[in-house]
Amino acid sequence: MDRYVLSLDIGGTHTRIGLVDERYGLTDFEIVKTKEIQKAGNTVDNFVAVLRAYWKEHGAGCTIAAISAGFPSTIDRERRTVLSTPNISGFNNIAIAERLEQEFSVPAYIETDVNMLLLFDMMENHIPEEGITCGIYFGTGLGNAVAVDGKLLVGKTGAATELGHIPVRGIDGVCGCGNSSCIELIASGYHLQDLCEERFPDTEIGQIFTKHGSSPEILRFIDDLSLAAATEINILDPNYIIIGGGLTSMPNFPFAQLEADIYRYARKPFPAEELSYIYSRQGQENGVIGAGILGFRKLKEIEKRGDDTI
Ligand SMILES: [Zn+2]
Known part of the structure; x- marks a missing residue:
């Protein structure tokens, strides 16, 4: 029987669900409104109920070997607990992996939504594991993910690659992080x-x-995007730079201007003279497929260890 990872991409507005197979094909793709999960009652209980209904409808006749979910959140280093989710109420300090494993009796994996996107983009663009790959995602927020020799960079507490929260003088307002x-x-x-x-x-x-x-105003805005990107590029000197996010799929997004601005801020001669970009193809399914990639990666690690405990 074919084996699948039940894969999710949870966003502030929409939650996307699908079954991903071992060749990273996606079937039974659905989009539900995240506010359905947040309606009356406990958000986590509602989330479990949505998954249970999906499993009942799509899980017959196949093997669901794991659950893998991307959250727009900070997550603990062990990738078991969602720590803080500014855009969705009810997902702060929740040991969600453990809860899902208790409910569904399969391994459950969680990761940041942007890390799932990076895994998808690396697969889609045939990026090798060796070297440093940065994903910079200009969406409603500023998302960032880094892989070093194929491993996602998570940091000491799990909070690495929070590029959106580098401090800049002279800004008004308070960020979602406080x-x-x-x-x-x-x-x-x-x-x-x-x-x-x-x-x-x-x-x-x-x-x-x-x-x-x-x-x-818009030239200044693009300059500010490039300031963030160039900061990361100057620190990491990445082998591959992926740029994506909803803003870059808007009509006439000024890619050339962005590249010129990043070049201006980049250290000369390097990394400035060797910059090249991979532009992420936008798709509703990308984060879900990325979650499937992570799920199978983790399942294979378990199989390699010969360890069948969750
Ligand atoms: Zn912040």
Whole structure:
């Protein structure tokens, strides 16, 4: 019987679910509104109920060997507990992997949503494991993931690669993390939305690069995105730089301007003279497939150890 990982990508607005097979094919893909999970009652109980209903409907006639879920959250180093989820209520300090294993009797894996995206993008773009790969995702927030020789960088406490929270002087406001001065306050889709409403109230957000791409406000915005990207590039000198996120799929996103700005901030001669970019192909399914990749990777680690305990 074919073996699958029940894979999830949990977002502030939508939660995507699917079954991923060992060749990373995706079937039975569904999108549910995250607020369905947050409706009355306990968010985690609702989450389990959504999974149970999905399993009942799609799990017959196949083997679901593991559950793997990407959260828009900080996660503990052991990847068992979701620590903080600013955009979804009810997912703070939750030992979700243990709960899922108790409920479904299969191994459960959790990772940050951007790490799942990076795993997908590395597979999709045939990026080898050797070397340093950075994923910089300009979405509603500023997402970041780094793999070193194929291993996701998680840090001492699990909180590595929080590029959105590098401090910058002279920023107004308070970040979702509680600090002021985080670059995400100016280098994110949230900020672009505010900019659009304040400066270009007659323009729909989707048209902002098309209509105002050369305005000082938008040039400044792209410069701020590049400031974050160049900071990481100067520290890590990565072999591969993946750039993605919802902003980059908006019409007429100024890629050339972004690259020119990153070059300006990058250390000369290197890494500046060797910069090249891989632009992530946007897709609703990417994070779900990435979760499947992680799930099979972990299952294979267990099999290699000959250890069948969860
Ligand atoms: Zn912050």
